[in-house]
Amino acid sequence: MNNKRPDIIKEGAVEYRLGTLKGHRMVYDFDSILVYLEAKGKLMFGDAFEIYEADRDIIFRLCNYIIKDHVNCKKLGIDIHKGILLSGPVGCGKTSLMKLLKCIVPHQRPYLVVPSRNIVFGFNHVGYKTIEDYGMTQFFCFDDLGVEPIGRHYGKDCNVMGEIMLSRYDLFIQHHIKTHATTNLNAQELEERYGSRVRSRMRELFNLIAFDSASSDKRK
Template identity: 65%
Template sequence: MEKSRPHIIIEGATEYSLGDFDGKHIAYDFSKVLVYLEAKGKLLFGRNFQIYDEDKEILLKLCNYMVRDFDNCKKFDIDPDKGILLSGPVGCGKTSLMRLIRHIVPHQRPYEIIPARNITFAFNHIGYKIIEEYGNGRFYCFDDLGVEPLGRHFGMDCNVMGEVLISRHELYQQTKIITHGTTNLNAEELEERYGKRVRSRMRQIFNLIGFDKSTRDKRT
């Protein structure tokens, strides 16, 4: 991306236009964004990557959120000042899309994608310092929320990601720093996993965007 042409992204020797730039604002063209995302997806995930027609509605919501298109966010009932919790069945492409869409806004601070299970494993070795670390002011997307094991450190059990989410909620209230996540679980299952207190806070920090439960496994 060039400062004078923020609507242009260069990958190798190829330029991709994401829309039109009037000197102050970018008017994004979703069809052009899709062309770029498919090309970038092949670079990130291999030449067999493709964007499926059935996923374009989800992508449209995610893209409007990322570029902060306030009119379309309102249309889709998305709060651009909250994070995204992307839900859907195993293998539907949640993690890939969250890895991919951050590239359409290279001028924004990127979020780091961390598997929730890795945070729990780190807690088992290091302890409560890990909860403080991931409750800090960095930008994260917690991958596969709700299926990580229970944490255990020096004989004490801990719902590690539940505690991290409470810390991220406090961070959001104080600084408006957002958190993203992906999950295979629905709202009821998340409440069963983390409890009503955490589920209530998740509603306050996340926009829930969900794949249809019948979405096929793209890894098979």
């Protein structure tokens, strides 16, 4: 992948132009980004992958965030200093979009997409070191937040992702370290899962971008 020119990304023998360099300023073209995202999605997830017209508004918001378009983000009510909490029903494409989104900006610091349930399984095996490990300065996207099981280590229960959210909040406040997440839950369900203190921190950590609750399951 070509990291040196943000206007061109090379996948194999094919080059995709995402916009135009004007001096030191990159001017992105949204339709060109969509072409690249669909092509990259087919490479990552198979030929059945496609970008749906119904998702255009969501993708527009996500793209403006990731390219740090200050003007459009201000219009859209998005704070580029916060992370993204992408919510929506099962199968609407949240995880795929978050995996694809970072590919648009290979010159930026990437985030790792990690299933929340895998983090809990790690906690069950090694204990509280897992929480410490996710309190480091790496950028993460926690996938399927809120549906992971309660952690248990040596007979003691722990709301692992709730504890990690508190650690990530401290990192955000002290060092401007971003956290992203995807979830099937709404705000009330997240509060029931993690408590009001964590939910309050999540409001400061994240921009909420939500699919329509009627979005179709694309995996069917």
